[in-house]
Amino acid sequence: MMNIFTKALPLLLLPAPALAAEGGLKLLSFTTLLGEIATFGILIWVMMKYVWPPLMNAIETRQKEIADGLAAAEEGKQALSSASARKDELLAEARAKASVYIAEGEKRRSEIVxxxxxxxxxxxARILEQGRQKLESERAAMCRELEAKVGELVIAGASKVLAREVDIGVHVDIVDSLKQNLRS
Known part of the structure; x- marks a missing residue:
């Protein structure tokens, strides 16, 4: 190939009369030109018939895929923004519910306390009342016991003073009367 260019280059640089004098350049014939035009036309027709439609189909398919991808990206952006807004709403709702639950818990805690x-x-109050009752019953028992002891001491003292024996039946009556006097 390089050989052809090296031979053709000097011919292209020479002016037309110089080429005619050398006898080297022949003009194309009309039939060759028509044959080349026909071949070129057939080539264009074959390209338009068999190569161009699949090529255009592939280009259109690719353009459609790109457009669909851009539309999906746009939908994704919108879905993301709506999901973000929904997330914010849910967080606000959850915070509100949490504050309600906390308030209810505080109220319940106060009620329990x-x-x-x-x-x-x-x-x-019940324990104090039981203590008072027990104290009162113990005080009453002690008073009865004290009254009995006082009665016994009085009798012992009286028997020693009188130095004589006192009748027990009379003694019980005397002690009972003394008890009644002490209570009043």
Missing amino acids: EAARGEAESEN
Whole structure:
């Protein structure tokens, strides 16, 4: 190939009369020109018939795929923005519910504390009342015991003073009357 270019280059650089004098350049014949035009036309027709449609089809398919991809990307952006907005709404809703639950928990805690406080106060009052009753019953028992002891001491003292024997039946009556006097 290089050989052809090296031979053709000097011919292209020479002016037309110089080429005619050398006798080297022949003009194309009309039939050759028509044959080349016909061949070129057939080549164009074959290209338009068999090569161009699949090529255009592939280009259109690729353009459609690109357009679909861009549309899907746009839909994705919109879906992302709506999902982000939905996420924000859900977070706000969750925060609101959490604050409601916390408030309910605080209210329930206060109710439980108040109920426990009331229960503790009633238990305290019950225990105090039981203590008072027990103290009163012990005091009454001690008073009875003290009265009996005082009665015995009075009798012992009286028997020693009188130095004589006292009748037990009379003694019980005397002690009972003394008890009645002491109570009033």
